[in-house]
Amino acid sequence: MANPSKAKGTAFESLVVAYLRDHHNSATHRNVQMGAKDIGDIAGYYLHAVEAKAEKEITLSSYIAQANREATHAGQPFGCAVVKRRMKGVGDAYVVRDLATDVRLMNRLRDMEACLQSVAPAAYALVDRQHREAAA
Template sequence: MTTARRRTRSSAKAAGARFEREVADYLAEHVDDRIDRRVKTGAKDRGDIAGIRLSPALRSGRVVVECKNTSRVALGAQHAEAETERGNDDAVAALLVHKRHGVADPGRQWVTCTVADLVALLTGERPQETT
């Protein structure tokens, strides 16, 4: 009989940091070598990955990437965190990168965003919110 190892706060933080590094390295290799893992800034956090820009053909602007290596996906709370970080960074879009457990390849992880974020990525402009 095997016993499951309990995830501690320390091991969860280490797994999150490793996941952020893998995603940043993958994006730097495939998109722009200036992309890197961002240093934590506390209450004014601006996302986990720095240096992501829209295509020059679109317009300049930043994109916030929030990486999550968790056993449960909580899109509402996770998107709210990414949206706050998007505002803190004055970015046009926010993306969530979710760890696919059992899948090591960073290029095969999940990415989620709102449709407004998708429009911002495709056009370079964030649509105005409707009430």
């Protein structure tokens, strides 16, 4: 690849895809770029269009605007940017979204958990315990 910055970005996208395949969804993949109707760099992160960024100078506002625009193009309710941290592995990257998007995500999570808890309390308790233990 002639452009070293593009090569770094592509390498980071590949690392993010591998991480998400291992820890989230084995069907995660890099998207083909579509110009003005781009749908994000990565598909397979549940309910999200993902913009992967590995740049020396971090510009969160442009990343979030791009992620939100591409989520709309992809038909996903949420956009986020996965931003590489210097001198850190891919698991230490930042996942960034604006507050309005995060509130919509948390409201959805809260409502879905309440629904599951009312319909299947034992299943809710099991899943809740698994996720709490994974965070410990």
